[in-house]
Amino acid sequence: MNIVVCVKYVPDAQSERTFQESDNTVDRAAADGLLSELDEYAVEEALKIVEAAGEGEVTVVTVGPEAAADAIKKALQMGADKAVHVQDDAIHGSDAVGTSLVLAKAVEKVTDGSPELVLTGMSSTDGVMGVVPAMLAERLGLPQVTYASELTVGDGSVTIRRDGDTASETIEASLPALVSVTDQINEPRYPSFKGIMAAKKKPVETWSLADLGVDASDVGLEAAWTSVVAFAKRPPREQGQIVTDEGDGGTKLAEFLSAQKFL
Amino acid sequence: MAEVLVLADHAGGRLRKATAELLTLARRLGEPSAVHVGPGAETAQKTYAKYGAHKVYVVDDADAASYLVAPQAEILAAIIEKVSPAAVLIPSNAAGKEIAARLAVKTGSGMITDAVDVRAGDDGTPETTQSVFAGSYTVTAKVTTGTPIICVKPNSASIEAAPEDAALEPVEVSVSEAAKAARITDSQPKKATGRPELTEAAIVVSGGRGTGGDFGPVEEFADSLGAAVGASRAAVDAGWYPHSNQVGQTGKQVSPQLYVAAGISGAIQHRAGMQTSKTIVAVNKDEEAPIFELVDFGVVGDLFSVLPQATSEVRKRKG
Ligand SMILES: Cc1cc2nc3c(=O)[nH]c(=O)nc-3n(C[C@H](O)[C@H](O)[C@H](O)COP(=O)(O)OP(=O)(O)OC[C@H]3O[C@@H](n4cnc5c(N)ncnc54)[C@H](O)[C@@H]3O)c2cc1C
Ligand SMILES: Nc1ncnc2c1ncn2[C@@H]1O[C@H](COP(=O)(O)O)[C@@H](O)[C@H]1O
Numbered sequence: 001m002n003i004v005v006c007v008k009y010v011p012d013a014q015s016e017r018t019f020q021e022s023d024n025t026v027d028r029a030a031a032d033g034l035l036s037e038l039d040e041y042a043v044e045e046a047l048k049i050v051e052a053a054g055e056g057e058v059t060v061v062t063v064g065p066e067a068a069a070d071a072i073k074k075a076l077q078m079g080a081d082k083a084v085h086v087q088d089d090a091i092h093g094s095d096a097v098g099t100s101l102v103l104a105k106a107v108e109k110v111t112d113g114s115p116e117l118v119l120t121g122m123s124s125t126d127g128v129m130g131v132v133p134a135m136l137a138e139r140l141g142l143p144q145v146t147y148a149s150e151l152t153v154g155d156g157s158v159t160i161r162r163d164g165d166t167a168s169e170t171i172e173a174s175l176p177a178l179v180s181v182t183d184q185i186n187e188p189r190y191p192s193f194k195g196i197m198a199a200k201k202k203p204v205e206t207w208s209l210a211d212l213g214v215d216a217s218d219v220g221l222e223a224a225w226t227s228v229v230a231f232a233k234r235p236p237r238e239q240g241q242i243v244t245d246e247g248d249g250g251t252k253l254a255e256f257l258s259a260q261k262f263l
Numbered sequence: 264m265a266e267v268l269v270l271a272d273h274a275g276g277r278l279r280k281a282t283a284e285l286l287t288l289a290r291r292l293g294e295p296s297a298v299h300v301g302p303g304a305e306t307a308q309k310t311y312a313k314y315g316a317h318k319v320y321v322v323d324d325a326d327a328a329s330y331l332v333a334p335q336a337e338i339l340a341a342i343i344e345k346v347s348p349a350a351v352l353i354p355s356n357a358a359g360k361e362i363a364a365r366l367a368v369k370t371g372s373g374m375i376t377d378a379v380d381v382r383a384g385d386d387g388t389p390e391t392t393q394s395v396f397a398g399s400y401t402v403t404a405k406v407t408t409g410t411p412i413i414c415v416k417p418n419s420a421s422i423e424a425a426p427e428d429a430a431l432e433p434v435e436v437s438v439s440e441a442a443k444a445a446r447i448t449d450s451q452p453k454k455a456t457g458r459p460e461l462t463e464a465a466i467v468v469s470g471g472r473g474t475g476g477d478f479g480p481v482e483e484f485a486d487s488l489g490a491a492v493g494a495s496r497a498a499v500d501a502g503w504y505p506h507s508n509q510v511g512q513t514g515k516q517v518s519p520q521l522y523v524a525a526g527i528s529g530a531i532q533h534r535a536g537m538q539t540s541k542t543i544v545a546v547n548k549d550e551e552a553p554i555f556e557l558v559d560f561g562v563v564g565d566l567f568s569v570l571p572q573a574t575s576e577v578r579k580r581k582g
Contacts, residue, residue: 038513095373096364096374097367097368097373097374100368122513125512126396129360129376129377130357130360130361130376131360131361131363131364131374131376132364133361134332134360134361134362134364134365135364135365135367135368137333137365138333138336138364138365138368138369139368141441142444143333143441143444143445144331144332144333144361144445145445146357146361147357149506159448163505163506163507164450164507165356165460165462165507166274166452166453167450167451167452167453168450168451168453169447169449169450169451170447170448170449170450171331171445171446171447171448172445172446172448173444173445173446174444177444177445182513183513184506224373224407225367225371225372225373225374225406225407225408225409226373226374226375226404226405226406226407227404227405227407228402228403228404229384229390229403229404229405230402230403231400231401231402231403232400232401232402233399233400234394234398234399234400234401236556237543237556237557237559239555239556239557239558240558240559240560240561241559241560241561242550242555242558242560242561242562242563243560243561243562243563244550244562244563244564245562245563245564245565245568245569247568248572249546249562249563249564249568249569249572249573250562250568250569250570250571250572250573250574250575250576251572251573251576252562253544253546253560253562253569253573253576254572254573254576254577254580255576256544256560257488257521257544257573257577258580260521260542260559262466262488262520262521262542263488263577263580263581
């Protein structure tokens with residue numbers, strides 16, 4: 001089985017994240033970037049499936065700026081076989097709709113139009129929208145099985161388990177399919193020394209929008225179907241009252257709740 | 264006045280609170296019409312009427328429930344085509360966002376997720392407020408293309424009654440075979456706890472690694488307040504509490520009136536799920552715990568003595 005994993009390069013959540021004054025887009029230069037932690041689970045799952053089957057290839061695809069090569073590198077070090085990096089200045093400022101268009105074209109091109117299994121993370125750690133997987137499935141015409149906490153690939157079908165709000169569900173879909181995985185599904189491996197060395201020789205293709213036949217006017221900030229009108233830094237929450245328990249901490253807590261009319 | 268579609272969130276006709284919230288918000292943009300997919304529209308009609316739905320489009324496709332989000336996106340696309348609404352409001356939960364995502368691609372429309380407020384902007388088209396980057400920024404956004412598709416977080420609006428007819432209008436939509444390619448084959452309902460649902464609750468009390476696996480004091484305090492119970496990922500990973508109760512980046516995003524964190528340090532991934540709560544309270548042994556940066560009220564102390572005392576004091580005061 002050949003698996004395509006979509007991975008995103010994101011600003012580090014631990015560092016200061018901000019917007020660019022010039023065009024209200026996320027300032028991706030201001031923060032250090034890395035492979036979205038939640039996409040490591042998708043890479044790990046793909047590696048496990050291929051290893052268990054004893055055949056197949058894992059291809060990672062990313063749409064992002066030049067620095068996104070770091071995200072690719074990490075995935076290759078973990079063990080992915082090859083990578084595609086879609087990079088084009090015109091993509092800057094794309095919303096999920098635009099990103100999913102480019103990603104869909106890249107997945108189609110790298111699989112010659114017939115993907116078998118496409119894996120994604122549950123959401124990106126910067127946008128946290130969790131919508132690209134559904135858009136990709138819609139664009140690729142694939143059944144969509146999302147938020148998998150367990151994944152089994154069978155003969156011509158996939159089965160997942162997921163933890164819904166009201167029930168724990170088993171979901172089945174025929175292959176080819178698109179599956180998004182949660183951070184419950186596995187424990188992503190750390191790259192080994194061997195993995196790090198091997199990654200240097202793995203093929204990485206860099207494609208532009210023209211390579212994908214995507215019209216530059218269909219993506220990017222100008223083409224985005226939504227726009228940020230304004231943004232404001234929230235005043236940091238003012239620290240409230242902190243008391244140290246001296247045998248009456250619970251009573252003081254209840255008094256606070258009572259004064260705030262919660263009782 | 265233009266119609267505004269509200270996709271109902273319901274279980275067999277029992278409407279969730281989010282639906283009434285969306286109907287309330289929709290009135291700011293036009294005339295609300297509910298879209299009810301699945302059985303139970305008659306049961307729900309009274310509630311639709313109470314919260315201002317002029318019409319209810321009913322698609323009673325018995326299959327829809329077992330086929331996840333793709334059929335609902337097709338159904339909404341068909342109704343949009345028919346009535347050209349001014350906007351579509353959808354609950355911002357996992358399924359709602361996916362329905363919106365597919366609908367956006369299908370109809371060539373822009374979509375906004377996780378809105379905490381919606382109103383008519385200067386030109387009359389919808390304008391939203393979102394909270395991003397773990398609550399550190401507030402963003403005002405607009406949809407510029409197509410039919411605005413807006414996912415609104417539960418608990419973002421207080422519900423207000425405004426009775427209308429809520430006339431049921433059956434709609435025939437034939438769902439494609441492709442939309443049925445993914446299917447729920449088994450569903451094990453969660454055990455009912457008698458507590459409110461995490462994302463709907465006005466008060467949430469959460470426990471973390473500091474509970475050492477004993478959620479008793481957390482649950483008892485929650486029950487004294489009529490609250491839902493949440494957990495940090497550390498508590499969930501340790502197997503102390505179900506994953507569906509996890510609050511945070513990879514769990515539920517909650518924004519209750521009151522959030523109580525007990526034995527939780529306040530990691531950024533946890534904050535991402537609770538930072539928009541109106542009032543935040545923490546109980547933690549460590550006065551340096553980052554959670555204290557967020558609180559309106561904090562107790563530096565052992566949760567095993569603070570919570571039980573608070574519980575009995577709350578019960579006493581409530582009488
Ligand atoms: C990709 C990713 C996604 C994640 N998603 C989430 C998520 O959705 N939700 C989430 O919560 N985390 C998430 N995390 C994990 C997060 O980074 C933290 O590890 C986690 O939140 C820590 O949980 P905790 O606060 O319960 O534990 P700790 O950080 O260990 O804190 C325990 C706290 O309890 C206090 N304590 C101990 N004993 C007592 C006592 N008797 N009385 C009072 N206080 C006591 C301690 O002082 C300490 O502050 C994620 C991490 C990653 C990498
Ligand atoms: N620019 C991108 N390049 C590659 N994959 C992406 C990109 N954006 C999103 N994805 C994939 O879609 C998932 C969900 O992203 P999002 O909808 O942005 O939360 C991520 O976990 C990735 O697997």
